[in-house]
Amino acid sequence: MKGHLLSTEDLSRDDALVVLDTAERMARVAEASVRKLPTLRGRTVVNLFFEDSTRTRTSFEVAAKRLSADVINFSARGSSVSKGESLKDTAQTLEAMGADAVVCRHPASGAPHRLATWVRGSVVNAGDGTHEHPTQALLDAFTMRRRLGRVDGLAVTIVGDVLHSRVARSNVWLLTTLGASVTVVAPPTLLPLGVSSWPVEVSYDLDAVLPKSDVVMMLRVQRERMSAAFFPTEREYSRRYGLDVDRAATLPEHALVMHPGPMVRGMEIASAVADSARSTVVEQVANGVSVRMAVLYLLLGGSGEVS
Amino acid sequence: MASAAASDPASRRPGIARTVLSADDITRIVSRMAHQILEKTSGGASVVLLGVPTRGVPLAHRLAQRVHAVEGVDLPVGSLDPTMYRDDLRLRGVRPLEVTEIPDGGVDGRVVILVDDVLYSGRTVRAALDALAAYGRPRTVQLAVLVDRGHRELPIRADYVGKNMPTSRRESVAVRLREIDGADGVLIVSPEAGLTGAAADPGELP
Known part of the structure; x- marks a missing residue:
C-alpha cells in the first residue's frame, strides 16, 4: 500500500486483497485471550474529526489501541478549529506533535488529500464530504467475503441516497475492482449527475432488482444533507425504497442485508429485517475494527518503505 | 501472503548454492526428532506442536505424522505467526501476516513444542514466545528446529535440533520443503566473490 489511504478509486486489486487478507489475520x-498486540508500540495515531462520528472514531481508536499505538482524539468542536484555525495550521500542529498517522474526517470532499500533502505521516480518509469513506467499503467487502466466501462475481445492490453517500462511492469503486457487479437503486433526484459514467447499473425499481441480488446494502437517508426537496414525503420514500419484511422475503436464500449505520429503523429498513439472520449490521461493526487494524498495520507496521 | 520465491534466499540473492541435506536426509532427521520428542515427553503426553510459518508448519505436520506412525498417538498441530511481536518490524517494509491456528483444546497447561526450520538469531523464537503468551499459559515450551546455524543474539536454545550447521553470517540457509517448494532439501548459499555487500542483511529465514 502507498503511504496513505485516501480513496478506493485508486486502490489496486492487489492492495485491496492484501488489506482483506491482513484483516482476516x-x-x-x-479470538486470543489477550487481545492486544505490541506491533505499533511507540507510534502515534491522531483521530482528526471535523464531523461528529462516534462509531467510526471509536472503531479507529479501538483498532489503534489493540495494536498498542498511542491515540490522540482531536475533534473540531471545542478546539482551535472553532476559533478559526485553518486545516493547514492544524496539520502543522499535528506534524509538530509527531503524529505517525492522521485519521481524518472532514465535511469537505478532498480535505484528506490536501492534508496528505502537508503532513509527513500517513493520512487515512475516514470520510470526506460526499466523496469517499474507504475503510467502510473495505469492511463491507470483508463482511461479504467472510459470509459468502468471495466478492468476485457477487451481485451487489446499493439502495438509497447515493447522491450524498461517500459509502456508496467507495463501495462502487472497491467492489467493481474486486469483481462484483453493482446496481444502484434510488429515486432519480438522489442519484449524482455523473452516475452514467460509473461502472454500475442504475435502476429505479427495487422490487425488480432484489431477487437477483446476493447483497443488498441499504443507505441511510441523510437528513442533515437534505437541503432540497429530493422526495415528496418520508413515507413515500419508505414505501418505494425501504426494505420491509415483504421485500426482504423476495431476496435469494443466501442474500445478505447490509447497512453502514446508523440505521433509521422504519425508514430505509424495517426493524425485523435489521435484526434478521441475514442482516450483517452488528458483524460490520466488529469487522470494522479488524479492517482498520489491517490498514494501520500496513501503513505503520514497517519501516515506511514500500516492500 | 509471501510467495515461496520471495522468502527463499536462494532465489533472492545471487551466489553459489550447495546442497547440504538431501530429501532422504530430511526424512531421516524428522524421524529421529519425532523419536526424541516421544522420549523426552514420555510418549507425547499433552504435547501440542505449533509450527512457525512458513516452513515450520509443514515440519510440525511431518513430526506429528512420524509420531503417529511410531506410537499411534495423534498430537494436535497448529501454527503460530510471530510477525506482529517482532522487534525488527521497523527495519524493513511491512511484513505480510501469516496464519495463527491454535488447535482446539488450547495451550493452557500443555507442553507446547514450537517448530521452525532454521534457528539463527533467536529473534523469531523470542517473538513466538510472546505471541504464545497471548493464547494461554503452557506448562512447558520447547523448541524444535531442523537446522541450527548458530549466531544467536538472544539466550535461546533448541531442545530438538535436526542438524547443527556452522555457517558464516554472510551465508544464508535455504530450507526447501515439498509442501511449499515442490521438493525437499537444505542449501547453503554463499555470496559470490565481490558481492559480499549484498549479504549485509543476512536476515533470519521466516
Missing part, C-alpha cells in the same frame, strides 16, 4: 487476534 487481525480478526483472529480477537
